[in-house]
Amino acid sequence: MHVRALRSQPRILVVEDEVDLSTSLSYSLRAGGYDVQEADCGEAALQAVARFHPDLVVLDIMLPDMSGFEVCRRIRASAENQPAVVMLTAKTQELDRVAGFEVGADDYVTKPFSIRELMLRIEARLKSHRPAHHDFNPERKDASTQDEERVKIGPLIIDKAEHRVFVDQEEVHVSALEMRLLLYLARTPGKMRTRKELLTEVWGYHPEVLSRTLDTHIKRIRDKFGDAGKVIQTVRGVGYRLAVVKDNE
Incomplete structure (x- = not known):
């Protein structure tokens, strides 16, 4: 071919x-x-x-x-x-x-x-899906745009502009849907997002039908992140949030 x-x-x-x-x-x-x-x-x-x-x-x-x-x-x-x-x-x-x-x-x-x-x-x-550019360096960003384009939580970096994710400076490949889920959570680190809100805003489908699907995707992301997966916190029975982690933690 x-x-x-x-x-x-x-x-x-x-x-x-x-x-x-x-x-x-x-x-x-x-x-x-x-x-x-x-x-x-x-x-x-x-x-x-x-x-x-x-x-x-x-x-x-x-x-x-x-x-x-x-x-x-x-x-x-x-x-x-x-x-x-x-x-x-x-x-x-x-x-x-x-x-x-x-x-x-x-x-x-x-x-x-x-x-x-x-x-x-x-x-x-x-x-919502951007192909990877292999020469991209997550630390090489202009200071004036760095805060707007990136979310850094402990070892995790979510680059909004490039639609890429890094853990300990190593790129982690995520699907387009997983990236949309991360970007939505990254809008407000530390703020809990309800399951209904995530399913409606990220998937656009009836939340009662896809409740277990959200859990499946969260688990898949956590598995890809390894130890860094703990930055995605479960609010039991309610929803999820991205943790707020200090640089020295």
Whole structure:
């Protein structure tokens, strides 16, 4: 599979085994200015993610060799590439949507859908997902913009402008949705955010349905942070907050 050297275009991987839909969607995305590659099964999708380094994956749930849930789970288990993931499915049950979010999907579109709707969702997800720049130094920031662009809590640095996270100067790869969750908590360190507020503002879905999904994502972030994960504090039965940690702690 040929990979273009040009990186100015956002890269999108379309994972869909229905040939007509995959062709139509890829055509529309290319017409919209995106660099697009296609995969028709889960294994091909995982290989393409490793080779193509997409900024976003449009992922069908029903694939011939493995489910889209499993593909998404494996993508999220990778430390090297964390594209945004928009899942496609013909299923309408709420449990399927919850399952998608629990394995790390960022958005969910139910078939049949309009290409325009999907394009708008893709644009929104790409705005909140910024590819990594490997020469970035978390300590090399202009003093006038440092406080506005970064949140530093103990060993944790959340860079708002670059949409990147560092623990003890080492970058930790997080998904676009995990970054949105961290950025929302980072607006007001020390202030508790209720579960309902987080689910509404970060996911945009009914909080009662996705309550366990929030817990799953918090646990995933904490696991990635190691000992630094304790900066995300649980307010039992109510919500979460980012701790306020002094520099010498």
